[in-house]
Amino acid sequence: MIDIxxxxxxxxxxxxxxxxxxxxxxxxxxxxxxxxxxxQLEEVPGLAGKIDGLEAVVRIG
Incomplete structure (x- = not known):
């Protein structure tokens, strides 16, 4: 798990x-x-529509 x-x-x-x-x-x-x-990661160039499932590996700290 990483803190973005x-x-x-x-x-x-x-x-x-x-x-x-x-x-x-x-x-x-x-x-x-x-x-x-x-x-908000959806706003990063190249990540639109690709954040499904990230809550298992990324946290907002």
Missing amino acids: NTASAEEIDAVPELQGHGFEVVRYRDERGRFDALR
């Missing part, structure tokens, strides 16, 4: 469902601030 608000790009890429998106998640977080809800 503190994880590095490498840690995010280690999650199979997010592999290849770590850089974009971190960039989005740096530009817009912390995530308040998992659904």
Whole structure:
């Protein structure tokens, strides 16, 4: 389980469902601030429609 608000790009890429998106998640977080809800990951380029099931491996801290 990773905290999407503190994880590095490498840690995010280690999650199979997010592999290849770590850089974009971190960039989005740096530009817009912390995530308040998992659904906000849908706004990250390349992740729209791909967050189903992530609540088992990602937490918002």
